[in-house]
Amino acid sequence: MEAAEKEEISVEDEVVDKTIFRDCSKIAFYRRQKQQLSKNTTYRALLDSATTGQDSTKFQIINETTKIPLLVEVYGIERNIFRFKINEETPLKPRYEVPDVLTNKPTTVRLISYSGDGGSLTLTDGKEDLKCYITANPFKIDLISEKEVVISINSLGQLYFEHLQTPQTQRITNKNEEKSSADTSQENPEDPGLWEEKFGNFVDVKANGPASIGLDFSLHGFEHVYGIPQHAESHQLQNTRDGDAYRLYNLDIYGYQIHDKMGIYGSVPYLLAHKLGRTIGIFWLNASETLVEINTEPAVEYTLTQMNPAAAKQMVRPRTNVHWMSESGIIDVFLLTGPTPSDIFKQYSYLTGTQAMPPLFSLGYHQCRWNYEDEQDVEAVDAGFDEHDIPYDVMWLDIEHTEGKRYFTWDKKKFPNPKRMQELLRSKKRKLVVISDPHIKVDPDYSVYAKAKEEGFFVRNKEGGDFEGVCWPGLSSYLDLTNPKVREWYSGLFAFPAYQGSTDILFIWNDMNEPSVFRGPELTMQKNAIHHGNWEHRELHNIYGFYQQMATAEGLIQRSKGKERPFVLSRSFFAGSQKYGAVWTGDNTAEWSYLKISIPMLLTLNITGISFCGADVGGFIGNPEAELLVRWYQAGAYQPFFRGHATMNTKRREPWLFGEENTRLIREAIRERYTLLPYFYSLFYYAHVASEPVMRPLWVEFPDELETFGVEDEYMLGSALLVHPVTEPKATTVDVFLPGSNEIWYDYKTFAHWEGGCTVKIPVALDTIPVFQRGGSVVPIRTTIGKSTGWMTNSPYGLRVALSTKVYGQLDSAVGEVYLDDGHSFQYLHQKQFLHRKFSFCSSVLSNSCADERGHYPSKCVVEQILVLGLKKKPSSVSTHSSDGKDQPVTFTYYAQTSTLSLEKLSLNIGADWEVHIT
The missing domain is CATH 2.60.40.1180 (Golgi alpha-mannosidase II)
Incomplete structure (x- = not known):
């Protein structure tokens, strides 16, 4: 084991140290937005500028303080969806718009517009049951269904937009000129973080200065909101307060805390709200760091002042206000209007795709550990299942199976004959899953590294060289999987001639793809690293792992010449990841509270499109007592992805190591899973063709x-x-x-x-x-x-x-x-x-x-x-x-x-x- 590796493994030896990670008070764009919004800057819509074309209606809005205009585009999309985009009218250079997530360009519905008295504009899709009512001053949008306002946009005046600026070095530092873009980017001693932001020993230099965006949505009549995974939190989203927001920022958080709003491995910026008679959704298409504040105001009675005794008291409807803030990009939001949960699931999958139809074996039980030591260990564990009459489908190998953490290789001493090992598994009609992470060991003699280096396939640092960070192999470079050419090349690595020792029963696990960088800020990549198209990492951080899973799934399909379904498990994910395979809840702990929290975590993933999900049975970190292990197997048997997993410094915990009675109980739970496979497989088919979640919160089946x-x-x-x-x-x-x-x-x-x-x-x-x-x-x-x-x-x-x-x-x-x-x-x-x-x-x-x-x-x-x-x-x-x-x-x-x-x-x-x- 190399020195760098030894040093860095300590990162994963203890449960999360929260000082490594930022909370809202340490996030500059959050502080700026909260500070500026307290000054009540407003926007006004210039509705005289409105034009309605075949696809959309466009008009300008203007900041009343700076007089700088923004362009608003409103799209009606089939299936009762509205899309709103807000961007600079003439940005210094293009702002990032998230590609590849939407399955196709959504089919638009021509909107019909009705002008009001100059102070308003009404848009409708022609059916008249859904209307978009735009108020000019202050700028506000109401979405009206059946004469009832369902959603209001910017009713709290929290629209916020930082305009791109020329780099500091090119600007005349004239005090008077500092007033430009005053609402969003005034440099002042109270709030650094405009052009550079410090956290610990790290300095994030921002080439374009501040570029954050924000917008509020009021959900009328709604008290119950769900979604925006991934957090180790309750299924129903909780109220936030100043300095406390749900964070969507993909991070490698080992032993994450439960009942916490910090971001962990994946981000789906999609929120659902449900009340009696209606379900709605907000899909905020942005891949940069995003914070979501939630404030629910319950229904209250109030007394009217007039004398009429019949109208003495009225009920004010409850309302939930949702405030989205992202570090960069544009405002690109889809409002899904339901009205039923089933409609919402179909509307969201129309945009981002349905759950991929899994191969049947992947719905069986998976046995994993970091790490099964060698071929003899694999053979012994495999035989143990047969000896104890416990069915299972897949054996997993973690990073130690490779030659010095070089992916697509095998340790010659521990796994000298990987094909023979796979043939043994094949003879039992079982499969093998091996790990493949996005960090590539810096080693000119490693063919994967040498080829990627030669072709310029790595993420670059801000100086233009290859970005290098420390991960499991030691010094590593990171594949730029946002580049279609890199994905095409990476997909080709899974071909049998390229991946020596692989066979058609070998499938893939993508880990550490947040991406995890042991010596990076918050254990991830610097935000000013450069990707394909010269986009900074800050623009697309949350979609990096999505691209690895996409390329891996495509590689497995190509390997079979398009005939076989892939199986790919990914730790990091984004909206639309359901198209490529499965995800899990990451590095959980062998405690009862983590078993309990896994249920709401999985429910939240299911309602946000990702049905193929699970939690490590037994808890990844620590040693579960026998009772906890049994109970976790019993829970896992009835959840979509069913895998036992444990970290390397835990005691072995194959199902037969806890005494005869516990072995019997675990056997019964696993066998019950296999009994129910026809039902599970049918549910996945419905998820695939009809967007129905496999695992459903009760409110989905009983919405009234x-x-x-x-x-x-x-x-x-x-x-x-x-x-x-x-x-x-x-x-x-x-x-x-x-x-x-x-x-x-x-x-x-x-x-x-x-x-x-x-x-x-x-x-x-x-x-x-x-x-x-x-x-x-x-x-x-x-x-x-x-x-x-x-x-x-x-x-x-x-x-x-x-x-x-x-x-x-x-x-x-x-x-x-x-x-x-x-x-x-x-x-x-x-x-x-x-x-x-x-x-x-x-x-x-x-x-x-x-x-x-x-x-x-x-x-x-x-x-x-x-x-x-x-x-x-x-x-x-x-x-x-x-x-x-x-x-x-x-x-x-x-x-x-x-x-x-x-x-x-x-x-x-x-x-x-x-x-x-x-x-």
Whole structure:
């Protein structure tokens, strides 16, 4: 191990030292905005200048103090979306506008404009249900839906815009001239940080001076706001105060603090608000450091002064004010108007893309550690799963598998025959994931470094040389993945001839891609480093990791000549990262509080488009007690990405190392995951084609029930399963809220049932995972578990049919779906090789029919077991009816105590039409 490496590993030995990272008081653009906004500078719209073209309406606004104009562009976008852009009319040079995040150029809707009395302008898309009302003085925009103001922009007068200036060296330092751009960039002794900003030993020299932007949004009637990951915080966003804002700035924070608004590994500048009757969203498309302040004003009663007793009291609606501030770029914001949660998810994915359809193996269990020592260690751990009858799909290798932290290489002593190791895994129908980080060891004899150096593929420092920083290999340069040529070259490194020792079962993990720079300010890259197009790092910091995951996914697709789906896990992410793979919550700690906070963290990722997410099972840092480890496996089994992981200085914690009883409990949890794979896979298909989150906060499924809006200790998995992980030590009961007064809920294990709309105290032992199936749903499962997903291709299916009841107690229906394809290729897309089936229970008949006629896939799988929950009477007979007209009697068992009907030893083809008649 090299000296630099030894020294720097200490960075990751202790839990976060917050003095390394800035809070708001140490961020110059935040201080400037707060200072200036206290002076009440206003903008006025010059509506006489308004022009409406095919795509947008444009007009000027002017700062009443400086008289410098800005250009506002308003776009109507199909699917009830409005876009607002505010930029300098004539900037000294172009300001950064975030590329590559929007899937396509959104289709615009021509706006119709109506002038008011000169002091206002109304824009509508022609349907008249959505209007944009612009007030000239002071400048304000109201978004009106069904005659109600839903969102107001700049109603608090917090619009702020710092104009680009010529560098200090070119300016005449005349005191009188300092008055230009007075609202935003006056240099004064009270507020340095205009042209350079100090933090610790670091000085950030700003070539263009201050360039920050800000804007406020008032959300009328809304008290519940969510989103803007990633923070180790509650699902419902909390009020901030001066000096305390949600920070969106991707950072490598080892052992991050929980219930903290500091930015961690990823940033999605997208906020949702929900109230009874409407959901809305604000997507602030900016990749520079961003701060978000939130202030909710609850509903209040006030007394009117007039004498009319009938109008003595009125209710003022609640309101949430959201103030966005970014260090640079332009104001480019999308307002998503819903009105339902489902509409919001579709609107956002229309802009940024849906969740990539994952390969099936990636929904199985992943086993990771920093680091499995060598090929013998991998072989022994792999054998341990078989010996203890625990299924798993993927073995992971961290940085130690490489030759001195040189990515795309193998340590010749520890991993002398990587292909043989992969063939061993392949023989078990398992996969391998290895790490590939964006820092490249400075070593002229390392081919990846030499080629990137020769081609000029590294991020540059402000002097024009290659940027160098310290990371795991010691001195490193950082690939400029914002450059399309660099991404194309990087993608090519995953080709089999280039990546010696790799095979088609090897997939990739992108880590440290915030980017992490051990000796950099806040352990990241200096903001004045230079990227492709001469953009400073400050403009695009939050999108750096997004680009690595994009290039990696593209490389894996190219490797298979476009045939196979990639799997890429990334620690850093941005809006739109869902198109390229999975993310996780980073370096968490083996404590109960981190298990608990993982639920709201994952819920927030899911509602902001990234369904494929998880938290390291067991906690990355520290040694979990056996009970915590068991409970974490039980929680992880019901979350989208399921991986056990631990840092190098922890004790080994493979599932069988905690005694026979704990091994049994962990085995049961993992096997339950494999049982539910058809349901998970179907949910990911819906996420992919219909933008539905896999893991949902209760308010998404029950948007009209106020009691659900703040719940974050339980969640819906799809629409059918409610999961309430046990997150407290030595728990003997948990309080589970079962929503929906017209719903019925069945305990997934005992089949006991409750009516919804109440909180139920559920007794729990260490083997209890509180999961409830919603009445009216059909959940597809596998009835036979293999060593991995690859062993289960032709495993039989089961159906769990949970009946709902009507108000007067009559049996009602149940519906569900299943999606299947080959699990690994793009044939489902290109050749429509898939099956999408619908199950429906109505009038005592369960039917299997086609849900999508476009799909065709030959499956040998049969439904061999059906369980009907909530059947009040024992049937006299049960028979199957096939599409060829044949009827077959079925042997059945009825359990009166639980009102459950069990049908076994069936042989009903999953892809054929059939019916089961219960008489």
